[in-house]
Amino acid sequence: MRSPRVTRLTRRISAIVAALALPLAAMVGLAPEAHAAGATATYTKVSDWGTGFEGKWTIKNTGTTAISSWTVSWTYPSDTRVTSAWDAIVTSSGTTWTAKNAGWNGTLAPGASISFGFNGSGPGAPSGCTVNGGGCDGGDGGQPGDAKPSAPGTPTASNITNTSVTLSWAAATDDKGIKNYDVIRNGSTVATVTGTSYTNTGLTAGSTYTYEIRARDTADQTGPLSGPRTVTTTGGNQGGGGKVKLGYFAEWGVYARNYHVKNLVSSGSAGKITHINYAFGNVTGGRCAMGDSYAAIDKAYTADQSVDGVADTWDQPLRGNFNQLKKLKAQYPNIKILWSFGGWTWSGGFGQAMQNPAAFAQSCYDLVNDSRWAGLFDGIDLDWEYPNACGLSCDTSGSAVMRTMMQAFRAKFGSQLVTAAITADASSGGKLDLADYGGAAQYVDFYNVMTYDFFGAWDAQGPTAVHSPLTGYTGIPIESFNSDSAIQKLRAKGVPAAKLNLGIPFYGRGWTGVTQDAPGGSATGPATGIEPGNQDYKVLKTQCPVTGTVAGTAYAHCGTNWWSYDTPSTIAGKMNYVKNQGLGGAFFWEFSGDTTNGELVSAINTGLN
Structure with missing residues (x-):
């Protein structure tokens, strides 16, 4: 600690020197500190966890002489603020925020840089930045009366x-x-x-x-x-040209399932698909929101885990699945990537969001096209299970809500892809009859018809039935619960065949306590799997090999367990159906259920070529 006496003496000497120097400065003209071309300040949003974010400013001395101190100022919208900061002293006046160097990091040699960070809340971005009174881009603009231009309108x-x-x-x-x-x-x-x-x-x-x-x-x-x-741009392979070959990438698969974007490359699947649906974003509070922001934008990848063999660094602005998908897209530029919102678990928020369709669409557009991952997503997929019907929760918005939603999203997203995953319940008065899928079709690029999960061990005692039947068959528990019935009902409602994609499950549904090989047997409950009654194809193909097929889908009886699932052979038959019906293509849930060499993706690709 310095002595107070020494401090006072130092200040007195400094004041005398400054007073003696003033006349000389007056003769040559007082020049302000080199700020315009001498320093820049660059902002980075390091991370965003929905309710808050981490920001960082980096100040660089671009001049030829040392800088002894720095001050950065910027403006936030009224709903955005700094809540804590480090490596700088941050204060505010209204919506203007000012950061000054700490005692130890004010001096910057020519070419040197220093960063400070802060946590904040709110959705806004900084504007009107100055560093040491000049423009943060190093241009002139810090002098009184030299206001910088405003932002042009969004093009x-x-x-x-x-x-x-x-x-x-x-x-x-x-x-x-x-x-x-x-x-x-x-x-x-x-x-x-x-x-x-x-x-x-x-x-x-x-x-x-x-x-x-x-x-x-x-x-x-x-x-x-x-x-x-x-x-x-128009043309290419985006739903209206060649057949759609779309797979869902599950955000949470990077954890226990250990499935990452690089697996799309190592399995050979990346070269055999046209679209990826990234699942899922949330719908909450009337808005689109991130699901797991850590998996999406923050999880760090080592060189051997990364698509391009380059490791993430601690300070790069974007990591996680989004960064890996950007790298994938650089290698496979034909792939269209959509962010899918909702799903079984997060569909409950759609009803509230649709009380203001325009605001809902705007929130989703802003998130999908956020500047942090600009250019990653080619559009949005809306997976509402189910409009004006019951899923995990029930919705009573009315039959027009589907049409209204898709109209609002098309108006907002313009030429970007707008798609929806929809029910395959073709029963009389069933889910396909409860919402206006026909009227909404004019606004969508395509529908992903979820032609799976027709039957499963939620009916614990059976009867056993293949969960993704292409057609009806003798003994099917509900006659209209099959893929063809759903496709034909949608076509009858005016949906063009080319806007319908057939759903393929990369998993099986199964029961235990079953003695009968053929479908229709009784059971005692769900078979053991990754969850009760559910298991990946990559496991079932060897754990419980195929016994037979019915309605274009395989079934397997092993011990007391009974499973149904698709195989490369049954997929080939379903792809023939897609082509014969003039459908847009096929999609599947989800990549991690396939084998390490992508058997099922290969079957879809071969079948649609």
Whole structure:
């Protein structure tokens, strides 16, 4: 600890030196500290756990002389705030937040950097950043009266073709006037234009691009980015061209099931699919929300676990499944990835969300196209089990709710993919009759018809029945509970065949206490599996080999256990059905049930080629 006497003496000497130096400074003109070209400040959102987030600012000395102190200021919307900070002293005045260096980290040599971090709450992003009074991008803009340009309006997209798109946006404002706009595609500037529109050519058919616009004023100061606009060019293989081959990737599979994005590559499956549904996001509080943010964006991967063989670092802005999927997409650019919301467990929030369809769609759009993973997702899948019917919980929104929901999402998502997983209950007055799937079809790219789980050990005493029958058969417990009945009912309701994908389970349903080989036997309860009455194909193929087939689906009786499941052979038959009926394609739940060499994915791919 320094002596108070020494401190006072030091301050007195400093004051004398400053007073003596002032006349000389006055003769040559007082120059402000080199701030404009001398320092930059870059913001990173390190993580987001739904109710809060971790942010980080990195200050870099880009000048040629040392900086002895630094101050970073920025503005947050009124609903966003800093709750705690480290390595800086952070204060606020209204919506303006100011961070000053701590006593030990103020000095920065030329080229050196320093970071400070903080926790915050709220959904907003920082704007109007200055460092030592100048623009955080290193441009002039910190002097009084030199306001930076405002953000341009979020661009709209029109005239979308296989290879081009026209973007238009509302003009930015600035006290000196706007000189031009940078058009930024997937994080890189592709053009600088003087007007408020731009046609980007030379694109790839069936590919997704995310655009942002940034204004420059006549002093060449840059303002904040506009909101993002994600566009998918026409053509390619995205539901209307070649057959859909879609698989669900379960977010939680990275834990006990030890199934990761890299498994899609090592199994050979990545080269045999067209779409991935990432399952699941939550629907809660009237909004779309993340499911498991740790698995999605924070889980670190070592080099041997990573798709591209590059390990995650502790300070990179995006990790987890989303980063791995971005790497996968870089290697397999034809794959379309959708974020699926709801599912059996999280469908209960749809009814509340649909009290304000536009706000619901907006929340989902903002999350799917969040700047942290911009360009990853090609659209959204809505897995509501079930509108105006009962699943884990019951909904009474009315039959029009499905049509209203899909209309709202199409209006918001524009050219991005909008799909839905829907019931296959074709019984008279059943779930397909309780919501307007026909009216909603005009707004969707395709429906994934869940043609599985027709029967299972929730009926503990049986009778045993194949859970994914392609057609009816003699002795089936409920005649209309089969895939063909669901497909034909949807077609009769006006849904085009090309918008219907047939569902394939990569797991079996089974009972125990069964003595009869053929379907229709009695049972005493569910067979043991990954959960009662449920087991992966990769296990069943050797643990309980096929005994026979009925209605295009295999069944197996081993000991007292009885299972039904699909095999490469039964999948081949179902793919023939897809082609003969002119359906859009097939989808399956889910990748981790397949063998390590992707037998079932290969069967779907071969059957639809």
